[in-house]
Amino acid sequence: MAKLIYSTLTSLDGFIEDADGNFDFSMPSAEVHQYINDQLRPVGTHIYGRRLYETMAVWETMDTDGTPPEGLSEEHAEVFRELQPQSADFKQIWLGADKIVYSTTLEDVWTARTELRSEFDPQALRAFKDSASADIVIGGAELASAAFAAGLVDEVSLTLFPVTVGAGKPGFPTDQQLQLDLVDERRFENGSVHLKYRVR
Secondary structure (H helix, E strand, O other), rough: OOOEEEEEEEEEEEOEEOOOOOHHHHHOOHHHHHHHHHHHOOEEEEEEHHHHHHHHHHHHOOOOOOOOOOOOOOHHHHHHHHOOOHHHHHHHHHHHEEEEEOOOOOOOOOOOOOOOOOEHHHHHHHHHHHHHHOOOOEHHHHHHHHHHHOOOOOOOEEEEEEOOOEEEOOOOOOOOOOOEEEEEEEEEEOOOOEEEEOOO
16 A cells, blocks of 8 residues: 655745745755655655646746746746756656646646546545555645545655745644654755654
């Protein structure tokens, strides 16, 4: 049976986006990016809600030659250039994985190896876990909240960045109490920390 892993990047105070919807505070260093790549490399399927899918779908065609996309500050553009090897590596990991997108508003998906489902069905996901030969990553706070409520999440892969944003979109359900056991941790030179938890 495969594990269902909730993977997320948050501020120190637990937000995946700030009050304006920005998440540039979680831009990783090369060390952090490579570690996340290595964590995702053996994963067989990525599960997304609509918003995260639309964010991640750029990897289908993103130029990973180190040319920053338009709109980045010079500071972030420099970081983007430094991350070229890790970005190219992640793109291959992402292209090689299957994707499932849950959305009631999308009519179609535009990336390869991607299945669109209109309704989150806990029993279907449980059956998929039972039959899958490789672990599954679920991303997106709202979708993960439904998976937590259904008792489907086995592990949490959490990368904390050394910044607080005060308000925004929480990375974890605000209407559930989760019991977690720490099973691994990794500190990085930029002050970020990766924590792996087993869900009780």
